[in-house]
Amino acid sequence: MTLMSVENVSFSYGAGRRVLEDITFDVPRGSNVGLVGESGSGKSTLLRLLLGLDTPRSGRILFDGQPLEAKSGRYMRSYRRRVQAVFQDPYSSLNPAHRILRIVTEPLRSLKVPGDHRAMAEEAMAAVGLPADSLGRFPDQFSGGQRQRIAIARAIVARPELVLADEAVSALDLSTRVRVVDLFRDISERMTMVFVSHDMGVVAALCDRIVVLDRGRIVEAGETARILADPQNAYTRSLLSSIPRMPEGA
Template identity: 60%
Template sequence: MTLLSLSGVSFAYAAGKTVLHGIDLAVRDGGNLGIVGESGSGKTTLLKLLLGLERASAGTVSFRGAPLDARDRGFMLGFRRSVQAVFQDPYSSLDPRQRVSDIVAEPLRSLKIGTDIAEAVAQALRDVDLPPDAAGRYPHEFSGGQRQRIAIARAIVARPALIVADEVVSALDLTTRTRIIDLMRALSTRTTFVVVSHDIALVALLCERLVVLEKGRIVEEGATREILARPSHPYTQRLLASTPRMPARG
């Protein structure tokens, strides 16, 4: 089943500069998708469209076959329950004034999801391998990797169908990065991930399919293994040449 799709989508900011051109993209349930490209390739704008934070200048963004309509509050409530995000910087994405229990519970409260909040938070913390006493502590008491685990717990607590992860490990050291990647691989057995990154090696470890963006256009897409083994576009070849080769795992 297709969760989220873009058909003929272009996007231009108010100044008239078009940053995405005719994007066709499908995110299928159970199939992690990687979106890679250098700075200025259009990744951030594409992420905003996937999250419903911007409206396409042309084309259609659809969720489970229905056009994404920000004016339809009921539809968007269902969309927000089903699609969550994890952002790049675990230091700035968490409110330092709130305890972890309140941070993780925020989607349940804001989306009015009827559940036992304390138990849901406790389960989310268990799912990301944080101890039970983490719930009563504050973000500054944790390391960078632990903070990113808290951010992931917040994203999964409402049991979304899809998580969009934006440069999710780029602010972390190599050892911590590996642990977060392994965590996301474990979670992807029940939640589909879209991973937006400049790091094609990271995407190779998490995603079965790959989309390569250059200057707002998709220049290559397909199975990650095939693209890593036989990149056809010169831009993809340059990306791979500048990145340590790491084979995709099945």
Template identity: 80%
Template sequence: MTLLSVENVGFSYRSGKPVLEDISFTVPRGANVGLVGESGSGKSTLLRLLLGLDSPQKGRILFDGAPLEARSSGYMRSYRKRVQAVFQDPYSSLDPSHRILRIITEPLRALKIPGDHRQMATKAITAVGLAPDSLERYPHQFSGGQRQRIAIARAIVARPDLVLADEAVSALDLSTRIRVVDLFEEISEAMTMVFVSHDMGVVAALCDQIVVLDKGRIVEAGLTNDILRAPKHPYTQSLLASIPRMPAGS
């Protein structure tokens, strides 16, 4: 069953030059899909559309069969209960003045989700491999990899249907990156994930399907194993040749 569908989407900023042209792909429920491309490929703009921060000027985005209504505050409140994000920088994404408990439970408060928020935060922090007493500490008391684990806990605490990860391991050193990728792999067994990345190796380790973007267009898309085995487009071939890979199952 399809959870997210992008249909013939186009988008331009005020300069008028198209940033995205005729973008179409689907995200099956329970799958991991990677959006791959270098700087300027349009993947960051596409992520903004998936987050509802901007609306397509052409085409449409469907979530669970219904149009994503980015201009409707009522719809977006419901949407954010079901869709959460993990961003690139584990240092700037956490408020340094707040304890981890407050940071992780922020989505629960903002979305007015009922229940025992401390218990929900404890479950989330444990799921990402940190001790429950971490909730009483502050971000500066954690390493970069631990901070990214906290950001992931914040994203999953409301048990969303979809997690959007934006270059979520690119700011980490290699050994930490491997551990966080392993964590994402565990989490993805319980929810659908879309990974936006320039790193084909990370996407290959995590994703069932890959969508390759170049200059605002999809140049190749399909099952990860098929693309890794026989990439058809020269741009995909160059990504595979030039970007260090992280072997699946590392």
């Protein structure tokens, strides 16, 4: 069953060159879909559209069969409950003046989610492998990998159906990156994920489907195993040959 559909989406900033051209793909419920491409491929712009931060110039995005209404405040409040994001930099994404409890429970407060927020935060922290007493500390008391785990806890605390991850391991060192990818793999067993990255190795380790973007167009898409075994596009082959992959067993 499809959770999100992108149908013939194009986008440009002002009257300039189109950043995205006729983008179409599906995100099946319970699947991990990787959006991969080099800088300038359009993947970050596409993520903004999926988050409802911008609207397509043409085409449409459907979530659970209904059009994503980015200009409707009422719709977006409901959408935010069901869709959350994890961003690239674990240092700038957490407010250094706030304790972890306030950071992790921020979506619960802003979305007016009922229930025991501390208990929900403790559950989210346990899911990312951090103890409950971490909630009383500040971000500067944690390593980069731990901060990214906290950011993930914040994204999953409201139990969304879809998590959008934007280059969520690229700022981490290799050993920490492996552990965080393993964490994303565990979390993806409970929710659907779209993982945006320039690193084909990370996407291959995590995602069962891949969408390859080059200069605003999809040049190849399909099951990860098929694309890794028999890439049809020269750009895909160059990504596979030139971008470092995760170590075996990651």
